Each structure stands twice: as structure tokens, then as C-alpha cells.
Amino acid sequence: MDRHSAALRKLCNCLRGLPPVDVEWTSLIGLANQTLTTPALIDFVDQFASMLPVDVCTYIREIYQRNVMRNDRLLDQLEEAVVAMNDQDVTPMLLKGAATLIGASDHRRGVRLMCDLDIMVMPDETERALTALCTIGYQINERTPPESKRWYVELSRSRDVGNIDLQRPGPEFAYVNRDPEDVLSDCLSVRLGRARAYVPTPTCRALMLIIHDQFQDLGYWLGDLDLRHLLELRDLSCTAGGIDWNELTSHISGGLVRNALETQLLALAELLGVDIPRPLRSRLIPRLQLMRQLMQARYPVTRKPFLAMTILDLRNYRRQATTSSAPPRGLWSVPRASTLGYLAKATTAIRAGKV
CATH class of the missing domain: 3.30.460 (Beta Polymerase; domain 2)
Structure with missing residues (x-):
């Protein structure tokens, strides 16, 4: 599991264009394949080809060329x-x-x-x-x-x-x-x-991608990282006009979405070096969520125990889901057994692109 953790950091460093240092290539390429980011390593290969094993360069270039045709x-x-x-x-x-x-x-x-x-x-x-x-x-x-x-x-x-x-x-x-x-x-x-x-627009695409990853794809509840989508967010931030961070946050509604959005932005800053405004990467619950994501990547056996972290936002989730004008009751009650069973099963499932 330590190799897996090292591979995540090393892979992110490669995707950031940092020079390779003490890389275990089999583990790194395996993780790139798992996260569907292998073609994105082409810039790294072009920049550092003289420092890389020949078979690594050949493999990444072949995957990239095949993906171009596809x-x-x-x-x-x-x-x-x-x-x-x-x-x-x-x-x-x-x-x-x-x-x-x-x-x-x-x-x-x-x-x-x-x-x-x-x-x-x-x-x-x-x-x-x-x-x-x-x-x-x-x-x-x-x-x-x-x-x-x-x-x-x-x-x-x-x-x-x-x-x-x-x-x-x-x-x-x-x-x-x-x-x-x-x-x-x-x-x-x-x-x-x-x-x-x-x-x-880039800002709207970023918002839709974050909502998709965090809620529709259950990433916020399961503690998943989607490195391919983080790369897309990074690229959107580098486009003409980039992501308007103020506009992005103006669309969020409630504490739950704010926590989820800031968790994604923290990962973007921590793993890919994107310059995120400090107010969007300083709050406690998003930092705890990122710690959970990184810990689960290093020790997958912790995925089920870490499901308990969903209770941190159970209050926000139920407050947001309540449509009645009366104050919601039972905000801290335990989720239904069927919900817990579904999440427990999903958290150990192998999902392409996720880590």
C-alpha cells in the first residue's frame, strides 16, 4: 500500500511536469492506467525523455498515439x-x-x-x-x-x-x-x-464536473479521487479567461455543496499545484475530506471505516434535502440500513478512473 501511495504522489508530480525522482515505474504506470491518465503523461515524456527508461517512453507514446486516433x-x-x-x-x-x-x-x-x-x-x-x-x-x-x-x-x-x-x-x-x-x-x-x-463556459463546466464527481458519482460520500477529472479542471483553469472562482462559488447552495466543492479544489491545489484562492482551501471539513481521500488511496482497507466521516455532513445533507418550511427534525439520526449497505458495497467496488 505504501507503493500505491507513493505512486499517487509521483504520478501527480509527473502530471505537473516535475522532474522524475526515485520513481517505481511499474507502480506508477499501473496507477496511470487505473486512473485513465496515461495519455496525459505525453507532455512529461516529451520533456524528460532523456531521463526516463526507454520502455516507459515507448509505452506512453504508443498509448497517446492510439488515443489520438480514437x-x-x-x-x-x-x-x-x-x-x-x-x-x-x-x-x-x-x-x-x-x-x-x-x-x-x-x-x-x-x-x-x-x-x-x-x-x-x-x-x-x-x-x-x-x-x-x-x-x-x-x-x-x-x-x-x-x-x-x-x-x-x-x-x-x-x-x-x-x-x-x-x-x-x-x-x-x-x-x-x-x-x-x-x-x-x-x-x-x-x-x-x-x-x-x-x-x-469554463466556469460552468467546472461547476458541473465537480457536482457530477462529488454527488452524482458519489465521490464525496465514498472519498474517491478522480484524477482524470482533476486534470480537466486544471486545464479549464488555464484556458482563456479560466475559471472565475467568485462566480463558481456564487452558484453553490448550502453547506453541503460548499464542503464538496472546496474538497475538490483542495485536491486540485494539493495534487496538481493549481493556485486556488486561500479562502477556498482553508476550512476544516474539506481538509478532513482530503485527508480521508489520501489515506484511502494509501490504505484501501480504511475505506469502510472512513464511511463514518459522512456523518460530518449528514446535518447539512438533511437540511438541504428538507423541503418543508418547518425546522427539520432528526438531523443527526443514523442513515437507513439500506443506505449504509449501498454505500458500503460501493466503497469497495473497483471503478474505472477512481482511486
Whole structure:
């Protein structure tokens, strides 16, 4: 486990462009593969090739080149899908990796490894978007019921290298001071060949990514780190205009979201050296959460005991979840056995990209 901990710090140092010192390469490459960050090491290899083992350079360059080819195919796939939706009078919003593909240069396109294309449409555009995609050969693999809080459809074609995850604004907006319909006001209209789509601003993309990781993907409750998404946040902070930290925090609602957001920003500063304003990295609960994340990375056996840390924010969670005007009662009561069982099972599951 010590090697695993060392690999996390060493991997982050490599991704920051620091010179390699006492690196155990098998462990580091293994962790890079686990966290889906191997292609992102290409800058490190180009900078320090003379100091690195030849087989390490060869392996990372091969993975990077293969990812370039894969992402080129994903970009073509994305253009075709968006053109089809445009023909049905739907202008979709591109999220996560799909948004990254749009703005990346040819050289940077292969840095991010992505599993699928995340596309969002408004509720009244759902059926038209589905019709457009099915018309060009997509088949529905999975579809949530219409009444689901988080609605999505997973679509695929045999000739493609990735699926499309079609979704509409979901429960994540309950965590921020926004209405789902207002999200387009924080988007830019972009062209992709013959296609037209919306891409959120860097600040909006950062907010959506943090909410996704911390709540939709349970990272805050399980103490997971998603290094690939931390890299994306770092890159967003370096884009033209960057992340507006004041605007980012202005959208959060309640103590729970504030703790989760600051936990992610602390990890960004601690592991990747991003300059985060001091007020956003000085509070106790986010610091305890980061300590938990790093400890779990070093000693995975602590993951279940550390579930008890969720009680630190149980009060905030239940206060935020209460819709009644009356003061909430039972804020410190023990969670239901089914909830504890679900989290206990999830905390030991192997999840791609997580550590």
C-alpha cells in the first residue's frame, strides 16, 4: 500500500511536469492506467525523455498515439450525431469529454481518454434528439423511465469507438442556485464542421464536473479521487479567461455543496499545484475530506471505516434535502440500513478512473 501511495504522489508530480525522482515505474504506470491518465503523461515524456527508461517512453507514446486516433474517430462521430440533431431543430449541449474535443487542438486531442460522448438536450427536445440518432443507426442500450430524477439514454452503433450518453438537466441542479432552463445562458455557441452546438463556459463546466464527481458519482460520500477529472479542471483553469472562482462559488447552495466543492479544489491545489484562492482551501471539513481521500488511496482497507466521516455532513445533507418550511427534525439520526449497505458495497467496488 505504501507503493500505491507513493505512486499517487509521483504520478501527480509527473502530471505537473516535475522532474522524475526515485520513481517505481511499474507502480506508477499501473496507477496511470487505473486512473485513465496515461495519455496525459505525453507532455512529461516529451520533456524528460532523456531521463526516463526507454520502455516507459515507448509505452506512453504508443498509448497517446492510439488515443489520438480514437479521439479523432469520436470527433467525427460527434459531428455526425450533432448534425442529425440539428436537422431535427435540436441544438445540443456538449458536456465533459465531448466539450473537450471541440476546443482541443490536434496535438492536445489525444491527452484525454474518454469512454463515451455526453450530450445534453432540453426536456422538450428529447424525442426529437432520439429520433435523429436512431435515424443514423443508433440503437438504445439503456433508457431510464420518463419519471426518473436523472434521465438518460445510452445509445451505440457497432462501428463506433464509443457510446452516446444522451441526457437532460437532472437532479444535480438541486445542488446549485440555478434552474435547469437557465443553463444555456452560461454556454457558448460553437461550430463543429457542419454542426452547431452549445458548450458551457469554463466556469460552468467546472461547476458541473465537480457536482457530477462529488454527488452524482458519489465521490464525496465514498472519498474517491478522480484524477482524470482533476486534470480537466486544471486545464479549464488555464484556458482563456479560466475559471472565475467568485462566480463558481456564487452558484453553490448550502453547506453541503460548499464542503464538496472546496474538497475538490483542495485536491486540485494539493495534487496538481493549481493556485486556488486561500479562502477556498482553508476550512476544516474539506481538509478532513482530503485527508480521508489520501489515506484511502494509501490504505484501501480504511475505506469502510472512513464511511463514518459522512456523518460530518449528514446535518447539512438533511437540511438541504428538507423541503418543508418547518425546522427539520432528526438531523443527526443514523442513515437507513439500506443506505449504509449501498454505500458500503460501493466503497469497495473497483471503478474505472477512481482511486
